[in-house]
Amino acid sequence: MSDLQDSLVELIRRTSAEIPDDVQKAILTSLENEKKGTIAESAFKIIEANIKLAKQKSQPICQDTGSIIFYVECPVGFDQITFEETARTAVTLATKKGYLRQNSVDSLTGKNDGTNVGPGAPTVHFHQHRSSEIKVSLMLKGGGCENVGAQYSLPSEKLKANRDLDGCRKVILDAVLQAQGKGCGPGILGVCIGGDRATGYEYSKQQFLRTIEDRNPNQELDALEQDILKTANELGIGPMGFGGKTTLLGVKICAANRLPASFFVSISYMCWAYRRQGVILSNESKIEKWLY
Amino acid sequence: MTHLTTPITEEKIRALKVGDAVEITGTLFTGRDAVHKYLHEGGTLPEGVSFKDGIIYHCGPVVIKDEEGKWKVTAAGPTTSIREEPYQGHIIKEFGLRGVIGKGGMGDRTLAANKEFGCVYLHAIGGAAQVLAECIKSVRNVYFLEKFGSPEAIWELEVENFPVVVTMDSHGGSLHQEVFNNSQAELAKRL
Structure with missing residues (x-):
């Protein structure tokens, strides 16, 4: 298993299980503003409990782990082919571990082979920049x-x-x-x-x-x-x-x-279950810094 | 808070009103797009499955096998229900459902079927996959796993105190219709 694969599996795990701080803060502020004793308030309380529980158990916040969208900012000469192949392997591995639901269906046959990998899945957007930094953001967007x-x-x-x-x-x-x-x-x-x-x-x-x-x-x-x-x-x-x-x-x-x-x-x-995270990777593809 | 245990009588369902908070204990069957289309086209339920006086849950859970080879639900929030609107009324009628759990609400045909056959629409909190998975005590069985794939299969789940809110009752009341009408009027004032 490569360091890049390890890092991407960890990025997927954390994105699926942990709401970014800025979103959590916005949810908590809104909870305070809702009228007490309403079903809106109780909805917020369940949402708040769910955020805590998902993080604590390291399990998906929402069972619809969504479209898997990578945004990669990389230096000139970065091997995009290896990255994409590794991302596909990491997605399949993360699915086996239950960080992702078996969520990708062949649109013609209706078959779901359980790997989460297929035409257009996952999506990887590359953007080259002049800096030497490798920045990988991930969004899991539910249906x-x-x-x-x-x-x-x-x-x-x-x-x-x-x-x-x-x-x-x-x-x-x-x-x-x-x-x-x-x-x-x-x-x-x-x-x-x-x-x-x-x-x-x-x-x-x-x-x-x-x-x-x-x-x-x-x-x-x-x-x-x-x-x-x-x-x-x-x-x-x-x-x-x-x-x-x-x-x-x-x-x-x-x-x-x-x-x-x-x-x-x-x-x-x-949705409120806003799954977005990102990392800066070192030259050895280890996670150096979390972005959100 | 009202507590309901499956199987549920028509009388208990008719007593529920929009806005009531309910906790459910007993059996839930998951079923979503593929199951609804299949049943609507005349498909039959697998042997051992009966929806009579029961509840269907619009949900495609994350389910893994633990070390002992037992199924374990690790995430199980509701999916958007409106996609089943073309089929739901027919399935309530044909299979004797007393409750439909999902999110986002459903339309006029389901509301009419609720009224005619004694059923309610119960709203679970979308995205709250962990809180809801905690209420699932065991997986009793799974059907159509090969045919439809894991998220679309029928999972027979044993639940305890599963929290929902009645948003469409059996008397023609729909919170979704009410909120839509009010929000449309509020928006018109602000354009």
Whole structure:
């Protein structure tokens, strides 16, 4: 077993079993804000107990261990082929250990061979950079929240949404309304304004690599993020859609250039069981530092 | 807090109202997309499985074999129920279910079947796979493991004090419909 394989199995274990600190903090703050004695409050209490128990037992926070998405930032000359092969082996091993559910199904035959490896699974995104650092982030994104993601094409006559920021606001809030509790709220939105149908969703997901508390450096987008968060939490959807004060924990928005003919707004929804971790690897592929 | 033990009578189900917190003890059968489609298309339950006066749980658990070769559920939260909306009413009717556990709620056809046949929709906390796995005391059996794969198989689970909330009762009440209507009205004021 290589050091890289060991490190990736450990990254998968910790991502599956432990909520990052920034998310846990946001959940605890929301619990305090919910009205006492409501089912929203009791939902939060079960969520809090679950976070503790998963960490203590080193078991998956949620049984849907999700799409396995690696983001690798690596120096020039990094062996991407070996990394990807090792990541596939690490995923299969982590599945045997029960850190991941047997979660990958052949779309044509319906067969689940139990390995979690197949066409498109896991996904590995490589990005070369000038630094010598090897940074590996991992996101496990469950199917329930993936299913409530939405992509809008502006203008939308039905939602009276034009090709401007107000139109973006309208469709993003519509996505929150349509999602209700189905994506295991309170959720976090990742949004991309622009791009094409594929890159729009891709960039919207990458927003989940940002921490809950960080602020958007672009003032217009920052204002939109804060506005959506505040407005969504006034709708009364609440945790699990039970009604209550906390519908979203955070909103993260980016923009990408578009074609003159297209104006997509792509919205990804992340459940409260927000599984995201990352590591800096040493030259020997040992874990040097945890990112979240 | 109401405690229910399976099998459950129609009378006890009819007494439940939206918003009631319930703890369940007894047997749960898991069943999700593949099982619902199969049963709806006329498939039969395996020998030894009866849903009569019982509860189906929309769940694809993580199950491993321990050192002694016994099944052990290590994570078992609910999956999104609305995908079973085309099938659920029929299965409630045909197989005599008294309860459906899942998350996110279901639609009008399930609500109508609840009312007509005496069934309720019970909401478990999505993502709370560890808290819920703690309530599973043993795996009695598994069916369709080869046919549908582990997450989609029917797992027969023995549970104790499994916590849920009634969000769709047998009197036409749906918390999901209520929250949707209220949130839609609130949003309209803010656009």
